[in-house]
Amino acid sequence: MKQQAVFRALADPTRRAILKRLQGGPMSAGEIGEAFDITGASLSHHFTVLKHADLVRTERRGQYIVYSLNSTVMEDLTRMVLDLFPSAGTRGGKR
Amino acid sequence: MKQQAVFRALADPTRRAILKRLQGGPMSAGEIGEAFDITGASLSHHFTVLKHADLVRTERRGQYIVYSLNSTVMEDLTRMVLDLFPSAGTRGGKR
DNA sequence: GCGATATTTAGAAATTTGTCTAAATATCTA
DNA sequence: TAGATATTTAGACAAATTTCTAAATATCGC
Numbered sequence: 001m002k003q004q005a006v007f008r009a010l011a012d013p014t015r016r017a018i019l020k021r022l023q024g025g026p027m028s029a030g031e032i033g034e035a036f037d038i039t040g041a042s043l044s045h046h047f048t049v050l051k052h053a054d055l056v057r058t059e060r061r062g063q064y065i066v067y068s069l070n071s072t073v074m075e076d077l078t079r080m081v082l083d084l085f086p087s088a089g090t091r092g093g094k095r
Numbered sequence: 096m097k098q099q100a101v102f103r104a105l106a107d108p109t110r111r112a113i114l115k116r117l118q119g120g121p122m123s124a125g126e127i128g129e130a131f132d133i134t135g136a137s138l139s140h141h142f143t144v145l146k147h148a149d150l151v152r153t154e155r156r157g158q159y160i161v162y163s164l165n166s167t168v169m170e171d172l173t174r175m176v177l178d179l180f181p182s183a184g185t186r187g188g189k190r
Numbered sequence: 191g192c193g194a195t196a197t198t199t200a201g202a203a204a205t206t207t208g209t210c211t212a213a214a215t216a217t218c219t220a
Numbered sequence: 221t222a223g224a225t226a227t228t229t230a231g232a233c234a235a236a237t238t239t240c241t242a243a244a245t246a247t248c249g250c
Contacts, residue, residue: 202239207234220223
């Protein structure tokens with residue numbers, strides 16, 4: 001689990017918006033892009049960062065590339081957050 | 096709650112290390128700095144970012160300034176994470 | 191009040207990041 | 221296979237970030 005990659009990926013508002021958009025279900029790069037006022041090339045760059053953090057998965061479907069949330073990372077994220085603020089998650093335990 | 100400030104603050108490894116170090120309890124700026132090979136000025140910059148995100152609290156104690164974790168932000172952080180990956184936290188609910 | 195210690199502020203340099211345009215790659219349809 | 225559509229890659233540039241040194245501010249102990 002690349003902690004640095006995940007936190008870095010979440011640091012950009014456009015990337016968080018992409019993740020939110022993917023909550024509606026898998027979507028092609030083009031569909032995702034409809035919501036943003038940046039070029040496809042810039043979008044693609046953000047996809048690269050998100051993939052690198054393993055926050056999204058891709059699948060080619062014909063001429064489209066479909067992106068989807070990788071929800072399993074949620075667990076890791078929670079762990080990371082708890083790792084930073086242990087007292088908040090354990091009601092006094094040590095962890 | 097400044098979501099952007101929090102994510103941005105967590106994106107830097109030194110700042111995450113500062114937070115981890117503060118798990119041992121409140122600590123002066125100088126004590127925190129012992130663990131890092133950067134100047135006090137750079138440290139101070141990181142403190143500013145962490146304060147801006149409300150992740151740490153400060154209290155002057157004589158000539159020292161004591162930093163401590165603001166664990167209440169944990170709840171907000173959890174909310175932010177769940178906001179990004181809702182399905183992972185609800186076992187099928189909508190949230 | 192003075193000198194010493196702790197921390198922050200100001201300003202500059204180096205690196206990283208986000209964005210763009212142009213070109214490349216991949217797939218579809220006719 | 222050729223042309224159209226979807227996406228990525230390459231390279232450049234501006235803005236943001238991290239770090240530094242030097243100077244400023246605050247408090248302590250004498």
